[in-house]
Amino acid sequence: GENVEQHPSTLSVQEGDSAVIKCTYSDSASNYFPWYKQELGKRPQLIIDIRSNVGEKKDQRIAVTLNKTAKHFSLHITETQPEDSAVYFCAATSNYGQNFVFGPGTRLSVLP
Amino acid sequence: DAGVIQSPRHEVTEMGQEVTLRCKPISGHDYLFWYRQTMMRGLELLIYFNNNVPIDDSGMPEDRFSAKMPNASFSTLKIQPSEPRDSAVYFCASSTLRETGELFFGEGSRLTVL
Numbered sequence: 102g103e104n105v106e107q108h109p110s111t112l113s114v115q116e117g118d119s120a121v122i123k124c125t126y127s128d129s130a131s132n133y134f135p136w137y138k139q140e141l142g143k144r145p146q147l148i149i150d151i152r153s154n155v156g157e158k159k160d161q162r163i164a165v166t167l168n169k170t171a172k173h174f175s176l177h178i179t180e181t182q183p184e185d186s187a188v189y190f191c192a193a194t195s196n197y198g199q200n201f202v203f204g205p206g207t208r209l210s211v212l213p
Numbered sequence: 214d215a216g217v218i219q220s221p222r223h224e225v226t227e228m229g230q231e232v233t234l235r236c237k238p239i240s241g242h243d244y245l246f247w248y249r250q251t252m253m254r255g256l257e258l259l260i261y262f263n264n265n266v267p268i269d270d271s272g273m274p275e276d277r278f279s280a281k282m283p284n285a286s287f288s289t290l291k292i293q294p295s296e297p298r299d300s301a302v303y304f305c306a307s308s309t310l311r312e313t314g315e316l317f318f319g320e321g322s323r324l325t326v327l
Contacts, residue, residue: 133314144304144318145256190256194314200246200269201316203256 103128105193107204114181115212122207124191125173131193134167134174135201140187148189149176181211217319219305225325231293234322237286238307246316247280247290248304256304262288295326 104127114120126134135150151158151165151174158165162181167174178185188208192201218237226232238245246261260270265282273280277296282288292299302323306316 144320147315200258205255
């Protein structure tokens with residue numbers, strides 16, 4: 102089955118700096134890679150996703166890149182703000198919309 | 214739509230008691246998922262349904278756990294008997310392939326087993 106690793110487990114950045122979180126996956130059949138943000142005590146919510154036929158996708162300050170050959174994908178947050186502080190989960194699935202396997206999460210702290 | 218609705222939000226029970234968690238998915242969604250979240254193990258998929266039929270229950274930890282979906286608007290996750298190691302936040306999520314692959318999570322049920 103699919104195995105998703107995520108690094109780093111914790112990340113602290115100064116407000117205004119960029120943050121990068123990386124994930125690797127094991128199943129070459131995986132074709133859908135979403136990122137979820139979970140604020141303290143809240144539910145996970147989708148912030149961006151990418152499909153295997155695309156190498157990069159951007160939405161305002163966040164972007165995701167995918168390298169299918171190396172089986173890794175990354176989340177990039179630019180101009181970080183305190184409200185970006187949360188736990189970020191990557192996921193991978195070979196059955197679009199079905200049994201996602203989540204990474205262990207990255208706790209991002211944006212320091213004022 | 215009100216989103217995915219879970220109840221109870223918080224449950225404190227004693228070891229050995231039966232626990233039932235409830236979920237109402239978003240209307241029109243044909244996939245329903247139960248996840249368990251702990252600090253040690255992160256987000257674990259327990260089971261998911263498609264059109265009310267269980268598709269993959271390989272994540273259900275043991276026979277003490279069971280899940281049902283009697284109709285398109287209701288699902289339950291039952292733990293009997295409960296143990297302290299079952300303490301976690303249990304999330305229900307729903308989705309539909311007719312739109313995107315996005316999982317819509319409920320607020321979660323925080324279970325504490327003493």
